[in-house]
Amino acid sequence: MISSDLRDKLIQSACEARQNAYAPYSHYRVGAAVLTEDGRLYTGVNVESASYGLTVCAERNAVYKMVSEGIGRITAVAVCTENAGSPCGACRQVLAEFAGDVPVWLVDDKGNGRETTLYTLLPDHFGPEHLT
Numbered sequence: 665m666i667s668s669d670l671r672d673k674l675i676q677s678a679c680e681a682r683q684n685a686y687a688p689y690s691h692y693r694v695g696a697a698v699l700t701e702d703g704r705l706y707t708g709v710n711v712e713s714a715s716y717g718l719t720v721c722a723e724r725n726a727v728y729k730m731v732s733e734g735i736g737r738i739t740a741v742a743v744c745t746e747n748a749g750s751p752c753g754a755c756r757q758v759l760a761e762f763a764g765d766v767p768v769w770l771v772d773d774k775g776n777g778r779e780t781t782l783y784t785l786l787p788d789h790f791g792p793e794h795l796t
Contacts, residue, residue: 678742681707696722723755738763748777
């Protein structure tokens, strides 16, 4: 269970990170924040490339930053876009690699949106537990 204060901090972190997104082509800036088991927050932004296939999403950037710091488990996620958009399929899969059925908040730049869960976003997910 995530406290309302921690939830608000997670959402605020995602929305603040969104300001640093590099989206000169789509103009669709995204900020993401992941909360880890030890209470740390990691943020990420989308970074577009003129070679569109090399663009990286905010959610994956946040996860990769977490992993690069030696942390391996996510307990909650927030994604901030202009219209409370949902993560793409690739991001959902990467999140599932490092999280169970954690809460996910999808919010707009004013913090309005909805709460869902990772497994609602990615039903019948495939994860490390399927390889044992």
